[in-house]
Each structure stands twice: as structure tokens, then as C-alpha cells.
Amino acid sequence: MKIKNICCIGAGYVGGPTMAVIAQKCPEINVTVVDINEKRIEAWNDEDVENIPIYEPGLSDVVSEARGRNLFFSTDVDAAIDQADMIFISVNTPTKTYGIGKGMAADLKYIELCARQIARVAKDDKIVVEKSTLPVRTAQALKNILDNTGNGVNYQILSNPEFLAEGTAVDDLMDPDRVLIGGDIDTEEGNEAVQALVDIYAHWIPEDKILTTNVWSSELSKLTANAFLAQRVSSINAMSELCEKTGADVSEVSKAVGMDSRIGSKFLKSSVGFGGSCFQKDILNLVYIAKSFGLNEVADYWHQVILMNDHQKKRFAANIVKTLFNTVSGKKIAFLGWAFKKDTNDTRESSAIYVADYLLNEQAEIVVYDPKVKKEQIYADLDYLNSRSEEENRQRVTVVNQPYEACQDAHAVAVLTEWDEFEGYDWQKIYDNMLKPAFLFDGRKLLDRKKKEEIGFEFYAIGS
Numbered sequence: 001m002k003i004k005n006i007c008c009i010g011a012g013y014v015g016g017p018t019m020a021v022i023a024q025k026c027p028e029i030n031v032t033v034v035d036i037n038e039k040r041i042e043a044w045n046d047e048d049v050e051n052i053p054i055y056e057p058g059l060s061d062v063v064s065e066a067r068g069r070n071l072f073f074s075t076d077v078d079a080a081i082d083q084a085d086m087i088f089i090s091v092n093t094p095t096k097t098y099g100i101g102k103g104m105a106a107d108l109k110y111i112e113l114c115a116r117q118i119a120r121v122a123k124d125d126k127i128v129v130e131k132s133t134l135p136v137r138t139a140q141a142l143k144n145i146l147d148n149t150g151n152g153v154n155y156q157i158l159s160n161p162e163f164l165a166e167g168t169a170v171d172d173l174m175d176p177d178r179v180l181i182g183g184d185i186d187t188e189e190g191n192e193a194v195q196a197l198v199d200i201y202a203h204w205i206p207e208d209k210i211l212t213t214n215v216w217s218s219e220l221s222k223l224t225a226n227a228f229l230a231q232r233v234s235s236i237n238a239m240s241e242l243c244e245k246t247g248a249d250v251s252e253v254s255k256a257v258g259m260d261s262r263i264g265s266k267f268l269k270s271s272v273g274f275g276g277s278c279f280q281k282d283i284l285n286l287v288y289i290a291k292s293f294g295l296n297e298v299a300d301y302w303h304q305v306i307l308m309n310d311h312q313k314k315r316f317a318a319n320i321v322k323t324l325f326n327t328v329s330g331k332k333i334a335f336l337g338w339a340f341k342k343d344t345n346d347t348r349e350s351s352a353i354y355v356a357d358y359l360l361n362e363q364a365e366i367v368v369y370d371p372k373v374k375k376e377q378i379y380a381d382l383d384y385l386n387s388r389s390e391e392e393n394r395q396r397v398t399v400v401n402q403p404y405e406a407c408q409d410a411h412a413v414a415v416l417t418e419w420d421e422f423e424g425y426d427w428q429k430i431y432d433n434m435l436k437p438a439f440l441f442d443g444r445k446l447l448d449r450k451k452k453e454e455i456g457f458e459f460y461a462i463g464s
């Protein structure tokens with residue numbers, strides 16, 4: 001089976017970059033990425049490729065090569081479904097905010113809407129690929145909807161979870177550790193569908209890195225991978241608190257531990273807590289699934305990863321209050337960074353949001369500088385928490401375009417994102433323009449302590 005037309009529903013952080021790379025690597029396949037968000041599609045089609053809605057190093061080059069050739073962005077979802085042989089579903093699957101499973105389960109309403117739309121529109125056989133991260137056994141529900149509401153055409157459902165990390169999405173897509181494809185491998189049709197997707201990735205990925213499994217293993221592997229990654233962060237963060245009490249330094253501990261080849265060095269950097277749209281939601285989803293099978297010990301085990309992460313954010317904020325003589329009321333705190341990590345403009349679940357919220361509850365005034373995050377996004381993130389009125393958020397939080405302006409007359413500076421440029425600033429100038437004592441809180445272990453203390457800063461870094 002040779003795929004000629006691909007449709008991807010969802011032009012977000014996963015759909016956009018993934019499809020751009022598939023289009024670049026497979027020039028003979030037409031790839032159409034569709035979304036109901038008109039503004040997002042407009043931005044993907046912006047003449048100036050630097051204005052595409054997602055910032056990822058290298059992405060604008062890939063888009064500029066393929067866009068208009070065999071990569072298209074559109075709001076005409078029906079037309080793209082109709083023309084496609086293979087449909088990727090790459091829509092958001094946030095944590096439910098209502099009803100059964102509120103605050104834990106994945107909200108699958110967007111997935112279901114896609115399935116119903118595909119069933120309504122499709123007039124010939126389709127391969128439907130789950131690209132979104134989904135609870136194990138979602139493919140069963142998809143198949144049910146497609147088979148029972150469709151036009152009598154045949155569907156094969158594949159699971160092809162995405163392992164890219166924001167900030168390095170293009171590199172991860174070009175050279176992934178593995179590609180995982182789950183399908184109905186017990187049937188001939190299922191195997192054919194799996195092979196069709198393998199053939200696409202084989203354009204640029206060695207076949208020994210393309211792993212095929214049954215659908216359930218594939219769905220569960222993605223949740224497991226995210227749970228393990230987040231667990232490592234929470235594990236080292238738990239140690240960071242102990243380091244602060246004992247005189248150990250978490251960077252030294254993590255280096256010593258990570259050199260053990262059984263453990264490995266990646267994902268052992270202590271910080272003010274993980275953020276991003278995935279780790280928390282996927283672990284909560286895992287906890288919910290375990291609970292729904294009555295596996296309470298399994299659920300509790302993984303839930304602790306989230307509790308530790310919440311604790312880390314809270315104790316970073318609480319330490320700022322304590323260090324500033326137990327009050328930040330009316331004091332100006334400068335935030336360097338708002339994105340959940342460097343090299344992305346994504347702020348979902350960023351620790352900065354929660355640290356800011358905590359400090360605002362303590363009546364601080366906050367000034368934010370982030371190299372890539374827009375002002376409206378920062379206010380939207382704070383408004384979403386519903387902790388105070390939108391007016392108050394705008395009164396108490398200022399967003400500026402210059403780091404030196406952010407730090408001017410501040411009582412304290414807090415580093416919330418590990419943007420490379422922060423260490424390169426003229427810290428003497430920042431110090432000179434701050435109120436004294438000048439406090440500096442490094443939530444990312446990014447800055448050189450010795451140099452900052454020599455300048456005169458009262459310096460605090462996570463885990464030392």
C-alpha cells in the first residue's frame with residue numbers, strides 16, 4: 001500500500017513539526033495539516049516563515065522548503081479527510097476539568113469529535129493514526145465510533161505516539177531514538193497498514209529504529225516513557241532539598257550518580273520543577289487508569305511524582321518570601337524566563353506560572369522578561385488560574401522586552417527558564433541597578449555562583 005495523501009488533524013506543537021518533517025523527507029506525498037483554529041493556520045501560512053506559530057530551532061527552514069510544494073496548512077478539515085489515505089490525529093488531550101475523572105483523566109472529547117468527523121466524511125478506506133498521547137485502549141473506542149457511524153468503509157487504527165521534546169523537536173524528528181508503531185499485527189490488513197507507515201518513516205530513519213508492536217503496548221509505552229522521564233526529575237529534585245540541608249551539591253550528586261551506566265546522565269538536572277503540556281497530564285492519566293483497574297498502589301506510586309513536583313515549585317517560591325525577610329508585599333521581583341523550558345515559546349504548565357501565582361498571593365509585584373513568550377500569553381496563563389481578577393493580574397504583573405528593564409530597581413531576580421542568554425548578561429550592571437541587598441534566585445542551576453557572589457549578590461540556587 002503506497003500512501004499518496006496524508007491529512008493531519010491538529011496543527012499544534014506536535015502536528016506542525018511532525019508533518020513538516022514528513023513532508024520534507026517524502027516529497028512525493030502530499031501532506032495537509034488542518035486545524036479549526038483559523039489564526040493558527042493563518043500563522044502557519046504567513047509569508048514570512050519566521051512568523052509560524054511555533055518556535056522551534058530549525059523548524060522555519062523545514063517549513064520554508066516544503067510549504068506550497070507538498071506541505072499545506074488549511075482549515076478545510078472535511079476536504080483534507082476526504083482526500084487522505086492516511087489520517088493522523090494530533091489534537092490536544094488535556095486533563096479533564098469536569099465530571100468523572102476531573103483533574104486526572106484525559107479529556108477525549110477532541111479525539112471523539114475527530115473520529116465522528118472522519119466517519120461522516122470518509123468515502124473510501126482509511127488508515128487512522130493516533131499521534132496524540134492517549135489512554136491505553138483508546139483505539140478500541142475510535143474503532144467503535146468509526147465502524148458504527150461511518151459510511152461502511154474500512155478503517156485500520158494505528159498508534160504512533162510522538163516522542164519529540166519541545167525545544168529540540170526538529171532534531172528529535174530527524175534523528176529519533178526510535179519510532180513506535182502499534183497496529184493490529186495479528187491480521188493481514190493490520191500488518192499492511194503498519195507497513196505503510198513504516199515505509200513513510202523509512203525514508204529517513206533506519207529500519208532497526210522503527211519498532212512495531214500491538215496497539216495497546218504502543219499506547220501504554222508513551223505514557224510509561226513520560227512517567228519515567230518525569231520520575232527522574234522528581235527524584236533528583238527530592239535530593240536537591242536534602243542537598244540544601246546537608247551541604248551536598250545536587251549538581252555534583254547528579255554527575256556522580258549519572259556516570260553509572262546503569263543510571264545514565266540525562267534528565268538528572270535539578271530545577272524548579274518540570275512543566276510542559278505532557279508530563280503532568282500523562283502521569284495523572286496513568287494514575288487514573290491504574291485506579292480504574294483498582295491498582296491503588298500503582299496509582300499512588302506514580303502520583304508521588306506529581307506531588308514532589310508541586311512541592312518543588314512551592315518551596316522555591318516560599319524560599320523567596322522567607323529570604324526577603326518574610327515578606328514580599330509591594331516588593332518588585334524580576335522573572336527571567338516564563339517558557340517551561342528553553343528554546344520554546346510554549347508555557348503550558350510552566351513552573352513560572354505557579355511561582356508567580358504564589359508570590360502574587362503574597363502581594364509581590366512581578367516583572368517578567370522572556371525572549372520568546374508574548375505578553376498576552378503570560379496574562380492568559382495567570383488568568384487561567386482564576387486566583388484573582390484579570391485587572392489585578394495586569395496591575396501587578398508587568399511584561400517587558402528587555403532583561404535589564406525587568407531587573408531595574410528589583411528587590412530580587414528569579415531565573416525560571418534556562419535560556420542560554422541569561423548567563424551572558426552584564427550581571428554587574430543588573431546588580432548596580434537593583435535594590436540592596438540584591439537577591440538572586442536561580443531555579444535552573446544556570447548561573448555561576450562564585451561570579452555572582454563576587455559581584456555582591458545574595459545568591460540562592462536550587463540544590464546547593
Ligand SMILES: NC(=O)c1ccc[n+]([C@@H]2O[C@H](COP(=O)([O-])OP(=O)(O)OC[C@H]3O[C@@H](n4cnc5c(N)ncnc54)[C@H](O)[C@@H]3O)[C@@H](O)[C@H]2O)c1
Pocket residue numbers: 009010011012013014015034035036037040077090091092093110113114131132133134162163164165166277278
Ligand atoms: N507538545 C509536546 O511536546 C507533545 C509531545 C508528544 C506528544 N504530545 C501529544 O500530542 C497531542 C497534541 O499536543 P500538542 O502539544 O500538539 O497540542 P496543541 O494544543 O498545540 O495542538 C492541538 C491542536 O489541535 C486542534 N484541534 C483540536 N480539536 C480539533 C478538531 N476537532 N479539528 C481540528 N483541529 C482540532 C487545536 O485547535 C490545536 O491547534 C497531545 O495528545 C499531546 O499529549 C505532545
